[in-house]
Amino acid sequence: MVNAAKVLQDLRASAERKPDVVVRLGKPLIESGAVLKLDADAWLVYEQVAIAALDIGDDTLAQKCIQALETKFPGSPRVRRLQGMQLEAVGKLAEAGLIYKAILEEDETNVLAAKRQVMLLRAMGLPSEAISALVKYLDINYTDFEGWLQLADLYLEELMYAQAAFCMEEVLMLQPQNHIFHLKYAEILYTQDNIQLALKQFCRVVELCRDHVRGLYGIKMCASRLLKAAPSKDATVTSQEDLEAMDLLATERLIALYGAPGAAAESSKVAATKWIETQ
């Protein structure tokens, strides 16, 4: 027996984008009126289901939720940005832009409207304007790691890897314990051909999250690249023995993980082991 309200709450906390789950659980709650029993959480559920309904294309449900929120909080900028999102979803980008501009004129520091404006510019196909808007926002709110992540994403779409790497460094300053951010940074560095630093970052990923397969692959690829390159006399560079040791460690762990009982059929395990050893 699944408690719909609890699942919706967990999804709000983990910030995962699962609109099908949210709509499937939230629609009966809202249509039966049971959502009002949740007191303060009811409005959060309305907002959550409205956004999920926009993602899925269920415009009637979205309209219903936004209407309920409008009745409860008339004129609130948070509700107005939802209305802006609704217009964005159906493709009326210009009108959505007007709403966000109006909110920002009333209150320059409104974070939600500023962020929506960035995404609106991106949806309109103006990536450089979106980037400048987001940079302006981050000049003021430099502790918003979500914003830095989004900026990194925008730069990556434009293939501007150096700037994306800088954004990821800002994210890492704010959230140093999250191995996923280190992983993204490591992969950007690898793409930039900065293998030395990429190797260090991949090691950090595996340090923060034991047996992270993607991190182990990263270590293998970096180590084998560096071993093939000419050995350098530079003392700051990782030595050959260390590289070989890391390569061996990554290989062993990968084979152990892929060979774990119940992981796959025997033939697949054999094939995976052979392939890992040749990398």
Added chain:
Amino acid sequence: MAVQQAPNHFGRLVCLVAFFLFFHSGYSTFEHLSYLKAIDGHESGLPLDITIELLTSVALFGLGIVLVADDFKEILMETEMAKQSIESLDARPSFYSFNHRGRAVFKNVILKDEL
């Protein structure tokens, strides 16, 4: 995912019993004190049976709460972080854009009943 644990009926029963004992001992104390006042007797401390009833209710409460409470979360940050998937990178709820094919894909789909 996040399924609520089956309510522990025994634990709830124990908590209920403990609550009644607690309430009963409180009421008995009140009655005892009014009785003493009625016979103008001096206060000689609580009778032994009320004390035992009170302490029993506390012990039962302890047991009941432990049975009813949810499972603990891990204390090591590592185990919580390991559950983070790579999709959490793309989550960014304030930065959702809606020009994706979800609207077309889900248009005529009846969502399945499992989670």
